[in-house]
Amino acid sequence: MRTKILSMLRHGDGYVSGQQMCDTLHISRTAVWKNINQLKEEGYKIEAQNKLGYRLTECPDTLSRHELESRLSEGVMGRTVVFFDETDSTNIAARQLDYHQDIHGTLVVAERQTAGKGRRGRGWESPEGQGIWMSLVLKPDILPAKASMLTLVMALAVAEGIEKVTGIQAQIKWPNDIVAQGKKLCGILTEMSTEMEYIHSVVIGAGINVNIKEFPKEISATASSLYLLTGKTWQRAVLIQEIMRAFEKWYGVFMESQDLSGIVKEYEERLVNRDRKVKLIREKNSYVGVAKGITPVGELIVERADGSLEYVLSGEVSVRGVYGYV
Numbered sequence: 001m002r003t004k005i006l007s008m009l010r011h012g013d014g015y016v017s018g019q020q021m022c023d024t025l026h027i028s029r030t031a032v033w034k035n036i037n038q039l040k041e042e043g044y045k046i047e048a049q050n051k052l053g054y055r056l057t058e059c060p061d062t063l064s065r066h067e068l069e070s071r072l073s074e075g076v077m078g079r080t081v082v083f084f085d086e087t088d089s090t091n092i093a094a095r096q097l098d099y100h101q102d103i104h105g106t107l108v109v110a111e112r113q114t115a116g117k118g119r120r121g122r123g124w125e126s127p128e129g130q131g132i133w134m135s136l137v138l139k140p141d142i143l144p145a146k147a148s149m150l151t152l153v154m155a156l157a158v159a160e161g162i163e164k165v166t167g168i169q170a171q172i173k174w175p176n177d178i179v180a181q182g183k184k185l186c187g188i189l190t191e192m193s194t195e196m197e198y199i200h201s202v203v204i205g206a207g208i209n210v211n212i213k214e215f216p217k218e219i220s221a222t223a224s225s226l227y228l229l230t231g232k233t234w235q236r237a238v239l240i241q242e243i244m245r246a247f248e249k250w251y252g253v254f255m256e257s258q259d260l261s262g263i264v265k266e267y268e269e270r271l272v273n274r275d276r277k278v279k280l281i282r283e284k285n286s287y288v289g290v291a292k293g294i295t296p297v298g299e300l301i302v303e304r305a306d307g308s309l310e311y312v313l314s315g316e317v318s319v320r321g322v323y324g325y326v
Contacts (some may be wrong), residue, residue: 001027003066005035009046009056010070017053061129061211061235063109071241076105077136077251078244084108086128088115090135091191091205097137099193099201104139107244113207131225132208132236136247139201142258144194147202148314149260149298151176151190153250154204156263158186159270161243162208166226166234171272173326174291174300175314178208179272182326183224185209206243210236222325261296268293272326273319278302281318291319 004025008016021032036054040046043060059067065083072078080103087093087110094108110133113126126133138150158178159170168180178186186208193200209225211233226234253262260267268274273291280287280302289302289310299311300319312319 001025001031002035002039003069005032006039006044006056006066007070007073009054012055015049015052015055020053059235059237061233061237063111063132063236063240067237068107068109068240071237072107072244075244075248077248078105078107078240080106082106082108084110086110086112086114089113089205090133091189091203094135094137094203094205095191095193095201099139103137103201106137107240108135108137109133109240126207127212130212131210132206132240134240135203135205136244137201137203138251140199140255142199142255143197144192144199146258146297147192147194147199148190149254150202150204150251151188151314152260152267152294152298153254153263154188154190154206154247156250156267156270157243157247158188158206158208160246160266161239162186162226164242164246165239166230168226168229170270172267172270173272174294174319175298179326180224180229182324184222184325185224185226185229208239210234210239257296259296260294260298264294264296273300273321276321279320280312281320 005021008021018029018032022029036046043062044056045058047055047057063083065081068078068081084093090108090110090113097103097106112128113133152175155172155176155178159172162168162170171179173179176188177184186206189205190202192202209223211227212225213227215223250263254260256262274293276291277288278291280289289304292301292303294300295311299313302310302312304310
């Protein structure tokens with residue numbers, strides 16, 4: 001019920017009368033009053049005026065099911081939220097959902113992860129109250145070979161959402177790290193469950209450093225946060241809202257062609273490596289080339305020293321800047 005009341009307050013034009021809440025939600029005035037007080041206890045500033053009703057004036061930086069669902073009620077992405085104060089990994093929690101249910105667009109969010117996961121099995125620090133640790137569940141009607149492209153769709157959505165909320169020029173280090181001022185803000189990990197020609201589910205996890213004030217020494221040279229870049233704290237739910245809006249838009253573009261042809265331009269405009277020397281590291285060898293852009297299937301186009309072009313898949317190599325992380 002708090003979700004519905006919060007949504008009415010958030011989308012109302014000015015004050016929302018208690019009677020309107022009663023009539024819309026089929027509850028008593030007492031129930032409205034109790035839910036309003038519960039929201040106040042959670043840190044929401046709600047102004048009450050006789051004969052006018054209630055008006056939401058300020059929101060805390062809180063992540064909860066009702067906070068997120070009240071912001072994400074208009075689209076498919078995030079229409080259902082599964083929230084944890086603490087979990088091992090939102091990707092793991094997402095994979096444990098009942099896939100016989102209609103879970104497409106379900107968003108799993110945690111205040112803290114105890115076993116956050118990065119690429120190649122690396123750990124991901126996920127401190128409480130300081131970041132966005134979330135996983136989106138999809139059931140796209142596409143061939144399994146196309147699912148990895150959704151990682152790049154999420155990268156574009158995260159970069160766009162961050163820039164819209166904070167004004168930071170967010171860029172993408174191919175294929176899916178979000179960077180600003182040369183440091184990493186976000187990592188994305190996509191996992192899927194498939195059969196030969198059928199996808200049971202795709203889970204896209206994103207870890208975003210939002211209000212982190214300090215990093216361990218071993219990663220401080222390459223990692224940053226929105227707080228460290230701006231000196232301001234940011235409401236994480238607002239960021240999630242804008243990222244989901246952007247993902248909904250770009251996911252629709254992707255599904256029309258079932259490739260990245262509709263987003264190549266926007267992705268390349270944010271590609272931090274574009275027209276720069278990069279080092280491609282394989283297990284047995286590495287070489288330096290110039291990143292030229294991406295193909296409609298998400299390959300990185302690399303120009304070698306002899307002028308030939310190589311098309312690199314994200315699982316084949318690790319890409320680094322010649323003189324540093326980017």
